[in-house]
Amino acid sequence: MEQRYPHIFEPLTIGDMTLKNRIVMCPMGSNFGKLSGEMSFEHIEYYAQRARGGVGLIIMxxxxxxxxxxxxxxxxLRLDHDGFIPRLHKLCETVHLAEGRIAVQINHAGASASFSRTGVQPVSASDVPTKDGGDIPRPLxxxxIHEIARRYGEAAKRAVIAGFDAVEIHGGHSYLISQFLSPLTNHRTDEFGGSAENRARFLALVAREVREQVGPRFPVLCRISADEFLPGGNTLDDCLEYLRFVEEYIDVFDVSAALNxxxxxxxxxxxFPDGWRSYMARAVKERYGKPCISVGNYRDPEVAERVLAQGDADLIGIGRGLIADPNWVRKVWYGREGEIRKCISCNIGCAGNRISSxxxxxxxxxPDVVGGDAYLQRRVNKPCNVVVIGGGTAGLEAACTAAEVGCSVFLLEEKEELGGLSTVIAKIPEKRRLADFPHYxxxxAAKLKNLYVFTGTKATADALATFHPDIIVNATGSKPLLPPIAGLHEFIxxxxxxxxxxxGMIDSLDEYPDDAAGKRVVVIGGGAVGLDVVEFFANRGADCTIVDMLxxxxxxxxxxxKVAFGTMMRENDVEQLVNTALMEVRADSFVVKTEEGERELPFDYGFVCLGMxxxxPVLEDLEQIYADNSVKIINIGDSSRARRIIEGTEEGRNVLMALEKRGFL
Known part of the structure; x- marks a missing residue:
């Protein structure tokens, strides 16, 4: 497939480092490290998987x-002491054995640190928090400032000793260097504040220290927030101005965007479409003539190839996409693009786990970020029939997993279409990327000869018995929660x-106008689904109100x-009614109870999104029929408890545990 994607698979030499292709794994926190700041062996395997998957450069x-x-x-992770070098050396060895190249990103969190996690007050350019509710930092x-710059240089030298192929300075995303660069967080009046040159002075000190420590041929990258996308923050033009004060020290600009x-x-x-930020990398590349990495929702190899071919960037950064599928590059190389397990940009298990929790x-x-496809090496030791009821994402994952280890699997889906609720929600234009997962x-499933799919087939106890099941997986999903509220069942x-x-909203999508200006929309329920509905109509100009009891x-x-929906509601003047309960549903209005009393909310379109x-429907019967435990029954996904896709996927893969307990593995 080299000829189909010649630019993706063209080698690139930067200083003493040669990359076999133009795909870069973006640096992303994982929380796989140890409390001491040392890498764990689980952590090393996580990166080794991506190296084996063919990535040209991993930026740790x-x-x-x-x-x-x-x-x-x-x-x-830490690079502020020589004691961390041995385990990092092991990482580099492992990646190099997989014919990969690896860089480490060095950073100081500044005001993005928190007392609750570090036990000390954060520091920054000024006393400005980097996010709502963040700790107030102490100005350095x-x-x-000079001491911290020196520490960047010392960390870079340790990176060389450990065996890294390059080092990246993090100058974006609301970390310390970014806090000096941005006028939103830098209110200093000394030589480190005010003009673009002064605000870039700290980055210049850091870059110079790093360069002096690593030498002229060792590649130095710098990640930047090229546009902060905030009023009063740096724009792309501002970024192009301040980079002139540091460009002599930098080999590659990693062109990202945004702040907290x-x-x-x-x-x-x-x-956001694939590669939507490539214009930023092009602007930096044209101004400074340096190789640039473009990042921004890259999932489709054809888009990556086009961005490289038209000269917007020299390298394509993929982050979450390589968490989702470590073998993205290998699949593209061998012409198996249709098998890529694409990231759906939900930000739940990656950003949600790490930042929030x-x-x-x-x-x-x-479902296995570290272990990957290791389960494929396992095989059942005797014949096993698995029946899966429900063809949503949880049921499909269970069915595929069981078939891949050698079971005979029979999947029954009452609807004519597989994919479940994910396929339904994906019909909302803003959520179309969600369809990538059920499609995958x-x-x-279609490639598995021992997986038999029956759509348009209602699962009954008699029907299931014909398959002589050893294990039954119930994955029948969920349905909208409609409590006994006056008028609700009569009008919905x-x-x-x-x-x-x-x-009902999704079934009626074609009936709603593209220009909804002047239409009144009221949504009951302030969770993810309710916000999806608000987003749909607010983006089309409707006057929206969202209501929640919380x-x-x-x-x-x-x-x-949270940031995306908050921005959307603020920009579209969405009325938010909290601590407010739905009392009655009428044909064209909702009656709600607020802290001030009852209120009627008239609408052109009203939506009740109170969860799922x-x-x-058949689980209780099955449990009675097989009460003797002759057949193992497991209930997964939303049919166990209405939650998110991620829990259903994990539970689908966990069909392996049921096979183990029954002695089939």
Whole structure:
């Protein structure tokens, strides 16, 4: 496939480093490190998987140059002491054995650190937090600034000793260097504040120290937020101005974007198209003539090839896409693009786990981020029939996994279409990327000769018995929660009516105008589904109101989605009614109870999105029939409890545990 994607698979030499292709794994925190700041062996295997998958260059997640002050997490990797070199050397050896190249990103978190995780007050250019509710940092003294710059250089020297092929300075994303660069967080009046040259002075000190420590031929990269996408923040033009003060020290610019308050344009929301930020890399490349990395929702190899071919960038950075599928590059090389398990940009298991919960990353579409496809080496030791009820994402993952280890698998889906709720939600234009996951699962299932799929088939106990099951997987999903509220059941989803559930809304998509200006939309339920509905109509100009019983809208969302939905509601003047309960549904209005009393909310389109509830129509019968435990029954995904896709995917893969317990593996 080299001829189909000649630019992706063209080697590139930078200093003493030669890359076999133009795909770069972006640096992303994982929380796989140890509390000490040392790498774990699990961590090493995580990167080794991506190296074996063919990535040209791995840029390892950021390592602190000055802990604990510069640390942004409880398991933050460290490069501020020689004691961390041996394990990092093991990482480099492992990646090199897989014919990969690896860089380490060095960083100081500054005000993005927090007292709760480090035990010390954060430091920064000024006393400005980098996010709402963040700790107020202490402004650094000039002598401290020079000391920290020196520590960057020392960390870079350790990277060389450890065996890394390059080092990247993190100058973006609301970390310390970014806090000096951005006028939003740098209010200094000394030589490190004010003009672009002064604000870039700290980065210039760091870059010079790093260059002096690593020598002229060792590649030095610098990640930047080329556009901060915030009022009063640096624009792309501002970035092009301040980079002239550091470009002599840098070999490659890693052109990213955004700060904490615009995070949805850094860890891109799903509605952004592949490669939408490539114009930024092109601008930097044209101004300074340096190789540039373009990042931004790259999933499709054809887009990556086009961006490289038209000269927007020299390298393509893929982050979450390589969490989802470590073998992205290998699959493209061998012409197996249809088998790529594409990231759906949900930001739940990666950003949500790491930023919100401070736990190791996971992935909605990849149920084993570290172990990968190791399970494929296992085989059943005797015949085993597995029947899966329900062809949503959880059921498909269970069916494919069981078939891949040698079971005879029979999947029954009552609808004519596989994919479940994911396929339904993906019909909303802003959520279309969600369809990539069920599409991948359907393609995976189609290749398995021992997996038999029956669509348009209702599962009954008698029907299941004909397959002589050893294990039954119930994955019948969920349905909208419709509590006994006055008028709700009478008016919802009536033909031609204005009150819809999420299913009714999606079934009526073609009926809603592209220009909804002047239309009044009221959504009951401030969770992810309700916000999806608001987003759809607000982006089309409607006057929207969202209602929830809780004190805030979007409770439980990942941090990227919170920022994205918050920005959307602010920019579209969406009315948010919290601590507000639905009391009555009428044909063209909702009656709600607020803290001030009852209120009627008239609408042109009204939606009730109060969540989902488990749907398991045959499970109880099956449990009674097989009460003697002759057949193992497992209930997974939303039919166990309505949750997110990620839990269903994990439970689908866990069919392996049921096989083990029954002695089939």
């Amino acid at each position: 997640e950021n390592a602190s140059v000055d802990s604990p002050t510069g640390s942004n997490g409880t398991t933050q 003294e000039v002598k401290e 308050a615009s995070m949805h344009k850094q860890l891109d929301s799903p509605f 401070n736990i190791p990353i996971r992935c909605t579409v990849n 699962l359907v393609q995976r 989803d009536l033909p031609g009516g204005a009150v819809k559930s999420i299913q 004190p805030l809208i979007g409770n439980g969302l990942d941090p990227v989605s 509830k488990a749907f398991k």
